[in-house]
Structures are given as C-alpha cells and as structure tokens.
Amino acid sequence: MLQAIRDRVTGIVAIFVLGLLAVPFLFFGMESYMRAVPQDAVAVVGDDEIPGNEFQAEFARHRAELRQQMGDDYDDIATNQPTYRREFLETMIDELLLRQHTEQLGLVVSDRAIAEVLRQVPQFQIDGQFNPQAYRMALSAAGQTPRSFEQELRQDVLARLLPGAIADTVIVTEAEIDRHIRLQNQTRQFAMVEIPVERFHDDIDVTDADVEAYYEDNLEAFTTEEAVRLAYVELIAEDLVTDATLDEDELRRRYEAARERYLTPEARRASHILIETTDERDELAARELARELRDRIADGEDFAELAREYSDDFVSAEQGGDLGWIEPDDMVEAFEDALYAMDSEGDLSEPVETRFGWHVIRLDDIRPPEGMSFEEARSEILEEYVERQREDLYIELSERMVDLVFADDSSLEPLADDLGLEIQHTERFTRAGGDGIAANSEVVEAAFSDLVLVEGAVSDPIELSRNHMVAIKVDEHFPAEPRPLAEVESEIRSLIIDERAAEMARELAQRIVEAAGDGGVDLAAAAEAEGLDVEEFDRVGRNDFQHGPEFVQALFRLQDPGEAPELHILPRQGSHAVVRLEAVRPGEPAAASDMERNLARQQIQFSRMGYEITGLIEWLRDNTRIRVVEERL
Structure with missing residues (x-):
C-alpha cells in the first residue's frame, strides 16, 4: 500500500499535497499541531484539562453511588454506554466552567468556611461534636490526608459558590408565593360516573381469527430478544498454581530491607493556637500576639482557655486547640518540623510561621513506632512473593493469550490446550447481559459484535478486572424470532378483551353524556x-393519586367551567368515566403555614436558579474553547 502511494503521489500532485500539509505547521508550528490535546486528557476546557484518570475515577464513583441508590433496579450495562459516559463528562465540563468563572470573579473559600463544613460531617463527629481524631481516622481509612482532602473540599465548595450566589440574588415576592399556592393547592369539585370495564368482559367473544389477526398486526410485541450462549477461556492470576517459595535467609533479608514498611510511624498528639494575618492585624502583630500567648502559657495560664479565646482555627479552638494524633505528612512542613523537634510532653514551641499564620504548638503525647516482628511478618512476606510470582506468570500467559488469538481466532481449543485452561460456557443471555462474565458490559458488547457474532471469531482478550482476562466465542446464537402463536394465545385474548371492553366503556360514556343533556x-x-x-x-x-395519576392529570387540564358545567369523558384506570366539573377552587394563601410558604419560596427560587445557571453555562460554553477526545472515554 505504501509503495502504491509513493507511485501515485509524484510530480505536481505531490507538491500540491505537501503544500496543503505544510499550511498548519507554518502558522501554528509542529508542537502546537501535535499537542492540541494532552495525551492523558479526555477533555480540555479553556486552559484546564480533565485527565483521563480523573474522569475514570469520578465516573466509577458516580456508578457506585447509583448502584447503592437503585439496588436491584441498577443497570450496569446501560450506565456504561458511550452516550452515558459522554453525558457524565459534560457535567464535569459544566462544573469546571463554573469553577473557572468563579476564580475569574475573585471568589474564594475561606478557612473558616472549610472548618464549618467539616464540623457538619457526621463521620467526623463523636457524640454530635467534631472530633479531630475521628476526622483523621476517617481520612486515613479513605487513603487521604487532611491536606489533600481539604484541597478537594475547597475545590468542591468553590464550584458551588456561584450557584449559591445566584440563588441569593433571586428575589421571590409574597405575591408570587400567593400565586404559587393558589395554583399548587387548587382543588376541584366534580360529579363522576365511573364505568367499570369488567361489566363488558362476558359480552366479548374473541374468535381464533381475531387472535391470529392481532398476532400478525402486532408481531413485534411477541418477538423474543436476540440471545447468545458463549464458550470462553478465563485467565485469573489467583487461580494460577505456583510452587514458588523462599528459604529462611531470603525471607529475613527481605524483612530487613523493608523494615520501615512493617513499622507504624511515630505519632504525636498536639494542640495549637493559630493566629492569622488579617486586614486589622499585620504579620508583625500576628507574630507578637503569638509570642505573647506563648509567654502567658509558659507562665501558667491555661492553654485550652487561651485557644478557645484567641485561636483562628475554629475547628480545633472548640476542642481547646486539640489536633489529635498527627503522623508524618499530615501537616505542613514547618509545623511538623517544630512538633517533632520537641522532646517531652508539655513542651511549647516558639511561634511557628506557616502559610496559615503563626502557631503556638504544645506537644501533648508521643506514640512510639510500632511494628511487626520477623515472625509476625514472615507469612505476609512469603504471600506477597508468591502473589508477585503469580502476577508475573499471569502477565506471561496473558501476552501468550493475545498472541494465540492473533495467530488463530477460529477456535478456543488451541488457546485452552496451550495455556492449560478449561473451556467454560455461559447461560443464554440477551443484549441486556446475564450472569457471570455476561454481567460485564465489554463481554456483552464483544459477544454481539460483527467479529464474534457474525464472523464466528474468537474475541480479542477482554480484561474484566486487574489480573482477570477472558477470550470468548459464540457457542450458540438465538436470533430474535416471533414466539409461537400457541404460546401467546391466552395473552392475546386478554389484550383483545381489555381493548374492546375499554372501547365499549367509552361508547357507553358517550351515550350517557348525550342522555344527560347540556350541562349534565x-x-x-x-x-x-x-x-x-x-x-x-x-x-x-x-396529589390525590388514589384516583389514578392519568385521571388526575386529565382532570386538572380541564378549563374552569364557571357558571356552566360541562361533561367530559376522562380515562380512568383502564376504563373511562363521565365527569361533570362543577367548581375550581384556588388554594388559600392566607391559610398556608409558614412552612408551606417557605417551601413555595424555595420551589420558585430553585426553578429560577436552574434557569439562570443553565443560561450562564450556555454563555460560558459559547465563550470557551472545549475539546473532547471521544476515543479516550
């Protein structure tokens, strides 16, 4: 192919083509052309990017939340479709646009605001009060440090500052609330003749010809879903048998080489008083106040009382300055240097400057490093070594699996024989997925692809999770086909009876309307x-849905009859009813409680805020360059 191109693109044609290709580089340069979108970004919004790993992590978190909220109704395949992934990316782009605009407006999140948010989190509380130790333990369990968590929290709050500011500008008048209550709390007075559909069932005769005609006219409603049954070969690292072992000397050498890993770091419990630099207090004044407080504590005044009175760290001030247990990298460097430089419980530091202000630190307790002895760590060291050997073997076999499929994708047998694996089989499943490996969306997508389903080839190896891979082949295909008439005959008879009975009910309703005369x-x-x-x-x-939502919606679409009631035929729970609407009574604002009025205010405010934010986001999108790399989703 390359030679064919060389043969044809010569002379004037070649010069013309190369000239066209040169234009972008002349104006923008090779680097800007090649690096329009960073290699690891799924989207670039203005000057900021959304990295692929960040998108994947947020999307996984979103799906986990949906799974927890929806339970059995959660559809793993539907929530992993490209269109759904793109929709989620669009929400991330909107949040980034709002955050960028907030920063451009100069809005910031104060430390006091962050402290207030932290105080409200139940996981950080003990007996309803914020507890620094509970805070640090919760973050440690989540694999985060206070520094990283508070930075994420600051970004999250920042993204919501603008919507909050917009909400504060929405003015809802008392007249608007009155209007909302009149409409929302409106009631209707009516007379009704309900026509039960069951009264016609015995009068309906459904012939075999009727059933057959209905079947032919609605064939798609009685068609089975396309399905497959798969054969597959599964490679799982933890199932691989290995005789790997280590002698005692090697185990001990590995323990000594990683001794620090088996020791918990020294922790120190500390209290502090933070003096911030403010508009009223410059840096020199802040340092002098910190020095004064340090001297007063040294002279015997109570540290906790002074912390409650003077500390600008509102979270710890309520605890008398207590920060709980601190481990390396929990705090900023200058703070930790001062804390770990102290020798004894009760020691006070000199005033320490950090980006937050000036600190007076007291060392309250020391928890020495704790660790596992060689005997305690021995089994763990051996297990990790064996696990590493399994992973190495898995990598080798997975690469071999890829090569074998590439060499021959007509059958799973060479693959199973070469790798020493068993050919397994799934149950029948549709495009909605099934059990086992069929619960994985990538497996389902591959199973119904042209390569696997139409051409009958073995799929490319699919990685279900870390160290877990499968290759699949269609074992049996079940095309979508009409269910036999005999199988659905009784279902069709019931449908015909219901449809005819409903139509007869409507005809009777029309006769009643005509017999009742004008105004009913x-x-x-x-x-x-x-x-x-x-x-x-x-x-x-x-909200009186005991009448059926369809009926209530139709009822409230009717015009106010005024002094001349009219008859209407409305759908009612599979049948029909004749309704004479007699009066429409608006809600009574004067009778509404303060709670009802506040709720009405919030509903109006929320509706307008949504409209304003939507308009702002549309404006930001129109004025910001946004690039999305679809294939990285």
Whole structure:
C-alpha cells in the first residue's frame, strides 16, 4: 500500500499535497499541531484539562453511588454506554466552567468556611461534636490526608459558590408565593360516573381469527430478544498454581530491607493556637500576639482557655486547640518540623510561621513506632512473593493469550490446550447481559459484535478486572424470532378483551353524556338508566393519586367551567368515566403555614436558579474553547 502511494503521489500532485500539509505547521508550528490535546486528557476546557484518570475515577464513583441508590433496579450495562459516559463528562465540563468563572470573579473559600463544613460531617463527629481524631481516622481509612482532602473540599465548595450566589440574588415576592399556592393547592369539585370495564368482559367473544389477526398486526410485541450462549477461556492470576517459595535467609533479608514498611510511624498528639494575618492585624502583630500567648502559657495560664479565646482555627479552638494524633505528612512542613523537634510532653514551641499564620504548638503525647516482628511478618512476606510470582506468570500467559488469538481466532481449543485452561460456557443471555462474565458490559458488547457474532471469531482478550482476562466465542446464537402463536394465545385474548371492553366503556360514556343533556343536568337519570351511580367529590387536589395519576392529570387540564358545567369523558384506570366539573377552587394563601410558604419560596427560587445557571453555562460554553477526545472515554 505504501509503495502504491509513493507511485501515485509524484510530480505536481505531490507538491500540491505537501503544500496543503505544510499550511498548519507554518502558522501554528509542529508542537502546537501535535499537542492540541494532552495525551492523558479526555477533555480540555479553556486552559484546564480533565485527565483521563480523573474522569475514570469520578465516573466509577458516580456508578457506585447509583448502584447503592437503585439496588436491584441498577443497570450496569446501560450506565456504561458511550452516550452515558459522554453525558457524565459534560457535567464535569459544566462544573469546571463554573469553577473557572468563579476564580475569574475573585471568589474564594475561606478557612473558616472549610472548618464549618467539616464540623457538619457526621463521620467526623463523636457524640454530635467534631472530633479531630475521628476526622483523621476517617481520612486515613479513605487513603487521604487532611491536606489533600481539604484541597478537594475547597475545590468542591468553590464550584458551588456561584450557584449559591445566584440563588441569593433571586428575589421571590409574597405575591408570587400567593400565586404559587393558589395554583399548587387548587382543588376541584366534580360529579363522576365511573364505568367499570369488567361489566363488558362476558359480552366479548374473541374468535381464533381475531387472535391470529392481532398476532400478525402486532408481531413485534411477541418477538423474543436476540440471545447468545458463549464458550470462553478465563485467565485469573489467583487461580494460577505456583510452587514458588523462599528459604529462611531470603525471607529475613527481605524483612530487613523493608523494615520501615512493617513499622507504624511515630505519632504525636498536639494542640495549637493559630493566629492569622488579617486586614486589622499585620504579620508583625500576628507574630507578637503569638509570642505573647506563648509567654502567658509558659507562665501558667491555661492553654485550652487561651485557644478557645484567641485561636483562628475554629475547628480545633472548640476542642481547646486539640489536633489529635498527627503522623508524618499530615501537616505542613514547618509545623511538623517544630512538633517533632520537641522532646517531652508539655513542651511549647516558639511561634511557628506557616502559610496559615503563626502557631503556638504544645506537644501533648508521643506514640512510639510500632511494628511487626520477623515472625509476625514472615507469612505476609512469603504471600506477597508468591502473589508477585503469580502476577508475573499471569502477565506471561496473558501476552501468550493475545498472541494465540492473533495467530488463530477460529477456535478456543488451541488457546485452552496451550495455556492449560478449561473451556467454560455461559447461560443464554440477551443484549441486556446475564450472569457471570455476561454481567460485564465489554463481554456483552464483544459477544454481539460483527467479529464474534457474525464472523464466528474468537474475541480479542477482554480484561474484566486487574489480573482477570477472558477470550470468548459464540457457542450458540438465538436470533430474535416471533414466539409461537400457541404460546401467546391466552395473552392475546386478554389484550383483545381489555381493548374492546375499554372501547365499549367509552361508547357507553358517550351515550350517557348525550342522555344527560347540556350541562349534565340529567346525569343521575342517565347513569341510573345504565345501572350506574353518580359519585360526588367535593375537593380533589393535584396529589390525590388514589384516583389514578392519568385521571388526575386529565382532570386538572380541564378549563374552569364557571357558571356552566360541562361533561367530559376522562380515562380512568383502564376504563373511562363521565365527569361533570362543577367548581375550581384556588388554594388559600392566607391559610398556608409558614412552612408551606417557605417551601413555595424555595420551589420558585430553585426553578429560577436552574434557569439562570443553565443560561450562564450556555454563555460560558459559547465563550470557551472545549475539546473532547471521544476515543479516550
């Protein structure tokens, strides 16, 4: 192919093509052309990028939250489709746009605001009060440090500052609240003749010809879903048998080489008083106040009382300055240097300057390093070595699997024989997925791909998770096909009966309307002639769904009859009803409680805020260059 191109692109043609290719480089340079989008970014928004690993982590977190919220209703395949992934990326782009705009406006998140948020988190509380130790333990369990968590929290709060500011500018008048209550709390008075559909069932005769005609006219409703059954070869690292072992000397050498790993670091419990630099207090004044407080504590004044009175760290001030246990890298460098330079419990540091202000630090307790002895760590060292050998073997076999499929994708047998693996089989499943490996969206997608389904080839190896890979082949294909008429005959008869009965109910409703006359004055007589009763309803609201949501929605779409009631035929729970709307009563603002008025205010405010934010995001999108790399999603 390359030679063919060389043969044809010569002379004037070659010069013309090369000239076109040169234009971008002349104006923008090779580097800008090649690096328009960073290699690890899924999107670039203005001057900021959304890295692929950040998108994947946020998307995984979002799906985990959905799985927890929806339970059995959660659809793993639907939430992993390209369109859904793109929609989620769009929400991340919107958040980044708002954060960028917030920063451009000069809005910032104060330390006090962060402290207030932290105080409200239940996981950081003991007996309803913020506890520094609980805070650090919760973060440690999540694999985060206070520094990284508070930075993420600051970014999150920053992204919500603008919507909050917009919400504060939305003014809702009392007249608007009154109007909302009149409409939302509106009730309707009506008389109704309900026509039960069951009264017609015995009068309906469904022939075999009727069933067959319905079947032919609605064939798609009685068609099975396309399905497959797969054969597959599965490679799992932890199932690989290895005789790897280590002698005692090697185990001990590995322990000594990684001794620090088996020791918990020294921890120190500390309290502090933070003096910030403010508009009223410059750096020199802050340092002098810190020095004064340090001297007062040294002279015997109570540290905790002074912390409550003077400390600008509002979280720890409530605890008398207590920061709980601190390990290396928990705090900023200058703070930790001063803390770990002290020797004894009760020692006070000289005032220490950090980016947060000036600190007076007291060492409250020391917890020495704790670790595992060689005997305690021995089994762990051996297990990790064996696990590493398994992973190495897995990597070797997985590469071999790729090579074997590439060499021959017509059968799984060479693959199974070469790797010493068993050919397994799934149960039948549709495009919605199934059990086992069929619960994985990539397996389902591959199973119904042209390569595997149409050409009958072995799929490229699919990595289900870390150190877990499969190659699949369609074992049996079940095309979508109509279910036999005999199988669905009774279902069709019931459908025909319901449809005809509903139509007969509507026809009867129309006769009642005609017999009742203008305004429905003779509704009771018309109903009685058909063996039916008239029911009176004085006040039915928008949320009275015991009548059925379809009926209530249709009822509230009717115009106010004023002084001339009219008859209407409305759908009601699979049948029909004749309704004479007699009065429309607006809600009563004067009778609404403060809670109801506040709720109405919030609903109006939220609606307008959503409109304003949507408009702002559209404006930001129109004025910001956004580039998305679809294939990296």
